[in-house]
Structure formats: structure tokens, C-alpha cells
Amino acid sequence: MFYDELKKYDWNETTARIAAKTAADVERALVREHLDIDDFMALISPAASSYLEPMAQLAHKYTLERFGRTISMYIPMYVSNACTNHCVYCGFNHHNPLTRVTLSMEQVKAECEAIRKLGPFENLLIVSGEFPALNGVDYLEKVLHVARPYFNNLTIEVMPMKQRDYERLVHSGLNGVVCFQETYRESTYGNYHPRGMKSIFEWRVNGFDRMGAAGVHKIGMGVLIGLEDWRTDVVMMARHLRYLRRNYWKTRYSVNFPRMCPAEGGYSPSVVMTDRELAQLTMAFRIFDHDVDISYSTREKPAFRANMMKLGVTSMSAGSKTEPGGYVSTPEALEQFEVSDDRTPAQVAQEIRALGYEAVWKDWDKSFDDNGC
Numbered sequence: 001m002f003y004d005e006l007k008k009y010d011w012n013e014t015t016a017r018i019a020a021k022t023a024a025d026v027e028r029a030l031v032r033e034h035l036d037i038d039d040f041m042a043l044i045s046p047a048a049s050s051y052l053e054p055m056a057q058l059a060h061k062y063t064l065e066r067f068g069r070t071i072s073m074y075i076p077m078y079v080s081n082a083c084t085n086h087c088v089y090c091g092f093n094h095h096n097p098l099t100r101v102t103l104s105m106e107q108v109k110a111e112c113e114a115i116r117k118l119g120p121f122e123n124l125l126i127v128s129g130e131f132p133a134l135n136g137v138d139y140l141e142k143v144l145h146v147a148r149p150y151f152n153n154l155t156i157e158v159m160p161m162k163q164r165d166y167e168r169l170v171h172s173g174l175n176g177v178v179c180f181q182e183t184y185r186e187s188t189y190g191n192y193h194p195r196g197m198k199s200i201f202e203w204r205v206n207g208f209d210r211m212g213a214a215g216v217h218k219i220g221m222g223v224l225i226g227l228e229d230w231r232t233d234v235v236m237m238a239r240h241l242r243y244l245r246r247n248y249w250k251t252r253y254s255v256n257f258p259r260m261c262p263a264e265g266g267y268s269p270s271v272v273m274t275d276r277e278l279a280q281l282t283m284a285f286r287i288f289d290h291d292v293d294i295s296y297s298t299r300e301k302p303a304f305r306a307n308m309m310k311l312g313v314t315s316m317s318a319g320s321k322t323e324p325g326g327y328v329s330t331p332e333a334l335e336q337f338e339v340s341d342d343r344t345p346a347q348v349a350q351e352i353r354a355l356g357y358e359a360v361w362k363d364w365d366k367s368f369d370d371n372g373c
């Protein structure tokens with residue numbers, strides 16, 4: 001399990017190693033085809049901030065080689081904002097006195113139909129808070145059955161589960177799971193996640209092993225930028241990704257680096273990442289792992305998303321609503337966070353075309369699923 005592997009790495013020592021990287025380390029990393037973790041540290045270090053141009057050229061080259069001029073499109077569907085966790089930075093925090101909504105199956109169906117009218121989406125990300133009695137495995141299995149006829153590729157971003165629950169959902173048509181570790185710094189993790197199942201660091205970080213062992217086709221991972229030193233966190237995530245690739249080699253992987261957005265509860269990030277730093281990180285990740293899918297959500301602004309399309313990003317959401325029932329409109333619900341790109345899917349696709357790229361709505365067919373769902 002990755003928790004045991006993670007214990008080998010000291011947080012402060014990793015931070016110091018990144019800070020000590022020099023221009024020579026960056027130049028060495030830039031001429032290697034297969035990078036190790038030390039090379040990755042060099043590319044995200046302050047020393048690499050004057051090498052963004054050669055990094056952009058390399059990131060562009062690897063992205064073209066592996067993905068062509070394509071951007072895979074997806075859309076989130078929030079099905080429940082009920083949550084027993086107390087994440088201090090989140091609008092769905094159990095403390096916040098907001099109206100809790102868990103969509104009925106009729107409402108899920110109506111959301112699916114509304115999304116299909118927005119654009120030819122085939123990649124659906126089903127998102128929920130963590131409240132096992134309301135939006136646990138039984139509920140999610142029903143949601144998958146309702147959504148399946150509308151979409152070819154179903155991914156969930158929900159509570160971490162047992163291996164046998166992932167297996168059950170895979171059998172019900174689940175293709176992918178996204179889970180954010182938020183931070184790999186165990187000593188402060190509890191400050192941000194004081195109560196609820198999410199407070200158990202080991203359960204969360206080992207969830208990725210359970211997904212891999214259950215045969216989940218694609219695993220998405222990420223850290224929340226705004227909690228801890230982002231450089232150290234993404235190095236830990238890069239170690240995690242390498243570990244998963246070694247152990248669950250049939251699985252595809254994606255990464256995401258969400259920057260904290262304003263949310264109900266008014267939490268202010270203690271760490272701010274600039275656009276330039278996010279660009280450096282995105283390019284460094286592409287150079288480090290040529291095959292990983294790098295996803296940008298509507299948290300990022302349109303112009304920035306457009307720039308990064310050529311430099312490593314390979315999938316994007318569009319037209320997103322971040323409250324349950326948002327596509328049909330449930331006025332009493334509340335957004336999990338504010339989006340920065342509120343263009344329609346057609347407008348986003350139009351811009352992708354204008355930049356010489358193709359918006360890919362479908363890159364998986366349900367007939368490929370082993371269970372024939």
C-alpha cells in the first residue's frame with residue numbers, strides 16, 4: 001500500500017531538496033528522455049523559472065507525440081452535497097448551514113438529459129459529497145444505471161471505498177475514479193480535515209491501491225493547491241503516480257492541480273500559486289510523464305486554459321455547474337466553488353478549433369467494457 005511507501009519520504013527533507021536544485025540540475029533534466037523524481041524536482045524548482053521557454057518546447061513536443069492536437073471534453077454532474085466531513089476549505093462542509101440536496105433518480109435522469117442538450121458530451125464526471133447513508137455505494141450504483149444510456153464514459157469523484165465496492169461499481173459500468181489526496185503532508189492533514197472519514201489519512205491515500213486492485217480503468221489524482229507548499233506536495237504525488245504505474249500498469253492515469261477557489265465558509269488559501277507557476281508545473285509534469293492525462297477544470301480562466309492547451313493539458317471541462325441539480329436548476333442548492341470559465345461548451349469547443357485543435361467528446365465506447373455493460 002502506498003501509505004507504507006510514503007513513510008520513506010520526509011516532508012521537510014523533500015522541501016529542502018527541491019529548494020537546493022540548481023540551473024545545472026534543470027539543464028540535466030531537460031536533456032533526459034526518462035526523468036526520475038530528482039529531475040522532476042529540478043523542473044518545478046525556483047531554479048527552473050528561467051527555463052520556461054525550453055520547457056514549453058519539450059512539453060509541446062511530448063503532448064503532440066502522445067495525444068495529437070486533441071482536447072478531451074468532460075462535464076461534471078453533482079448529485080449530492082450531503083457530506084459528513086468537515087474540510088475547512090469547502091462549501092459543502094458539514095458545518096455550513098446550507099440546504100442539502102441529494103438528487104432522486106428522476107432528477108438524475110433530468111440532469112443527464114439537460115447535459116446532453118448542452119453539448120455532445122460522452123465523458124461524465126459524477127460528483128458527490130461523502131455521506132455514506134445518503135450517497136454511498138447503493139445510491140451510486142443506481143446513478144450509474146440511470147446515466148449509462150446517456151454517456152459512454154462514467155467517472156466518479158466521491159468518497160474513497162472498499163475494493164469490493166469499486167469492483168461492484170466497475171461491474172455496473174464505472175470506468176474511472178477521481179480522488180484528491182488534497183495534501184500528502186500527514187502531520188498537518190488533520191488541520192484541514194478535522195472530522196469524518198476523510199480525517200483518516202491512511203484510508204484516503206491507500207484508496208488508490210484499492211481502485212487499482214479492483215481494476216478501475218482510469219484513476220485521476222490531485223492535490224489541492226492552497227494548503228501546503230505546492231512543490232513538495234506535487235513531488236509526493238509524482239512519487240505516488242510512479243508507484244501506481246509500477247503496481248497497476250493496466251490502468252490509465254490523469255492528474256489535476258486545482259487551485260483553491262472562494263467557497264461558502266470563506267476559507268483563505270495559505271499558499272497562492274501564480275499562473276506562471278501553474279504553467280511551470282503543468283509543463284514539468286508533461287516532461288516527467290509523457291502519457292499522463294492532464295486535466296484543467298473551469299476553475300481556471302479561459303485565456304489561461306487556451307494557452308496551456310499546447311503545453312501539456314489534454315482534457316478540459318466546459319459548461320460546468322458545481323451544485324446538485326445545477327443543469328436543470330435547483331435554486332436552493334449551493335455551489336461547491338465558483339467557476340472562472342462560464343462559457344458554453346460550444347464556445348469552448350469553438351476556441352479549441354480556432355487554435356487548430358480538435359475537441360474530442362467521445363474517446364471510449366461502453367462496448368469496450370469487460371463486463372459488456
Ligand code: SF4
Pocket residue numbers: 083084085086087090091092093094128129130198
Ligand atoms: S471537500 Fe468533499 S469531503 Fe470535504 S466537505 Fe467538501 S464535499 Fe465533503
